[in-house]
């Protein structure tokens with residue numbers, strides 16, 4: 055009963071919410087009308103926009119020592135999560151069967167485990183720092199916490215289901231993924247996509263003004 | 268080598284007086300070999316694999332009986348017992364207040380990084396403790412409650428979770444080792460702390476440096492027993508390294524006894540770090556502690572703070588926590604709008 | 605009710621490994637799993653003997669004692685079986701078993717063990733007899749067809765005996781009587797006749 059719901063309608067519903075929500079939010083950001091910049095351009099906006107999208111992957115030298123934990127843990131978490139999301143054997147198989155119809159070479163099992171260990175340690179450290187650093191805690195909204203915890207739950211249920219031996223644990227993982235997908239478009243999780251237009255916008259704005267940052 | 272020995276062998280064979288007929292009972296000889304009491308005389312098998320030549324591993328049953336009768340029983344009682352003791356202690360003594368109350372003037376104790384390391388270690392440890400206990404005590408305690416099907420899911424999840432988080436414990440342990448070791452070297456004066464019973468027994472004050480004797484001992488227990496747990500755990504978690512069953516059984520015994528000791532003591536630590544001692548948790552939460560708390564529990568370090576003028580006022584502290592001076596609670600409600 | 609037992613006559617086993625092969629083939633066990641193996645002791649020396657060993661279906665099985673999820677059960681015929689739907693692949697039965705009977709699908713480093721697999725005395729598992737589910741998890745269920753384990757049936761020298769313990773014991777006793785009490789009739793063993 056509940057198996058059919060989670061594997062069937064709820065899955066398509068959450069997928070639809072995710073896709074439509076993401077497209078709608080990205081569209082509303084990109085096509086939002088902005089006030090025209092009437093100032094005389096001192097530099098080119100385009101190249102600066104592209105440059106900023108990438109240059110912001112590296113923090114400024116001056117502050118690295120103050121943000122070591124979020125910097126290192128952040129990369130551990132995001133790279134680990136990306137790797138296991140798209141290259142773990144069960145995920146590749148799932149995407150091939152349920153969504154895409156084609157697959158690719160998954161990473162070996164040990165790499166899957168190491169990637170998830172990096173992701174777990176990174177996420178735990180990021181969340182702990184969010185709680186113990188007064189500034190981070192102050193600027194964290196409940197949305198940030200829900201997003202972090204929901205992502206953690208998805209990862210944890212996935213870890214619980216690693217034996218791939220029972221329907222119950224697989225359904226638990228899939229159900230938490232569905233909740234995550236539904237929450238995604240309306241939350242801080244959107245930064246997965248919005249970091250690009252956001253950086254590009256800042257870059258373009260700076261570029262036009264001739265600011266090199 | 269063999270060739271070199273050959274002449275001697277021939278020589279000695281010539282010399283040795285031979286018994287007329289010498290024979291052992293072939294039947295009992297065979298079964299003595301099979302039984303492999305002394306773990307020698309391992310046979311060979313076409314089936315390749317670790318220990319595939321061992322016909323009978325008598326230690327297996329010993330190990331199983333140890334786990335099922337001693338380990339799970341005494342382990343269960345140890346965990347239940349420490350909770351009972353802590354609760355009893357709380358009922359009797361309550362939260363130990365800071366003498367003279369909290370002053371509101373604070374002193375920096377732990378950096379962000381140190382707090383991140385502590386809580387990461389604590390989260391990973393507690394996760395491992397819960398999943399490990401489900402494996403050890405689930406059959407007598409949880410299985411009758413939930414039934415086989417549901418408990419099997421819990422145990423499977425615990426096992427996978429435990430195996431995945433295990434190495435993270437080692438990583439956070441090493442971070443803890445590096446960032447806390449300097450302040451945990453035993454020094455003069457630590458003995459008096461012990462003689463006074465750490466200030467928990469009686470009313471006398473126990474002297475302590477940045478960390479007192481009790482905390483240092485807890486630190487070294489975590490590090491040393493933790494390393495033993497981690498190494499034995501890694502042996503258990505990688506069955507394909509080529510280690511035999513006997514090594515696995517020994518690792519399991521070392522791992523679970525170490526884990527039980529650390530879990531038991533950690534309950535005491537968590538109690539003292541939170542409700543047991545007023546003002547202690549502040550340090551791990553915000554990084555700052557009340558100067559009166561420092562004077563009471565870590566007088567030698569407190570003295571240094573006084574001398575070097577490291578104390579900040581309540582207003583400065585509030586500002587460091589992003590609060591308006593004087594405001595008690597953070598205005599998160601306003602923030603989140 | 606019958607008590608099913610294996611017995612391997614060391615004086616007859618010639619280490620041909622037919623039992624191992626037959627078992628693998630009959631049950632199509634996964635890669636890396638051998639429910640039965642032949643062990644030779646004193647290989648190439650005087651007194652060399654071989655024994656075929658698998659799960660011995662103990663009356664008081666250590667695997668069942670130690671299993672954290674209690675997945676073992678003993679059938680009315682005294683056969684020790686386990687439920688793969690309950691098994692979590694922790695490996696404790698493998699540590700506890702004196703005979704090394706529990707097997708785990710081979711996996712790379714860091715991988716957790718899969719679910720345990722072992723000799724079923726060709727009696728399948730808890731699933732309904734002869735279902736494809738049962739076959740996939742536990743292999744052929746020969747016992748319910750009135751057949752004995754294939755390894756023993758295949759044994760060319762009849763070294764490996766399987767069946768009701770009383771019958772097996774009877775056969776073996778007759779063999780012993782035929783061999784007589786003299787150690788020489790056991791074949792050349794640890795003998796040194798001097799000179």
Ligand code: HEM
Pocket residue numbers: 376385388389390392393443447451477478482483484485486489533536537540541547548549550551
């Ligand atoms: C969740 C409950 C816990 C609480 C409330 C807690 C609280 C604390 C506090 C307040 C301190 C600092 C004491 C001081 O300022 O002198 C501390 C230190 C420490 N804690 Fe915890 N802790 C908890 C769990 C754990 C766990 C599970 C572990 C590891 C297994 C752990 C390991 C340590 C270590 C190693 C220290 C440093 C002691 C030293 O360096 O001497 N804690 N804890």
Ligand code: HEM
Pocket residue numbers: 334392395396398399400402403404425426427429430432433434435436437496497498499500501503504522523526527529530672694
């Ligand atoms: C490096 C860290 C660790 C590793 C690699 C590790 C690994 C393991 C492994 C492989 C097992 C065997 C069970 C299974 O396969 O699932 C196990 C059992 C267990 N571990 Fe750990 N572990 C680690 C840390 C800890 C810690 C910190 C604790 C406790 C605080 C703990 C408590 C236990 C307990 C209680 C058992 C169950 C023993 C039993 O069921 O008989 N482990 N661990």
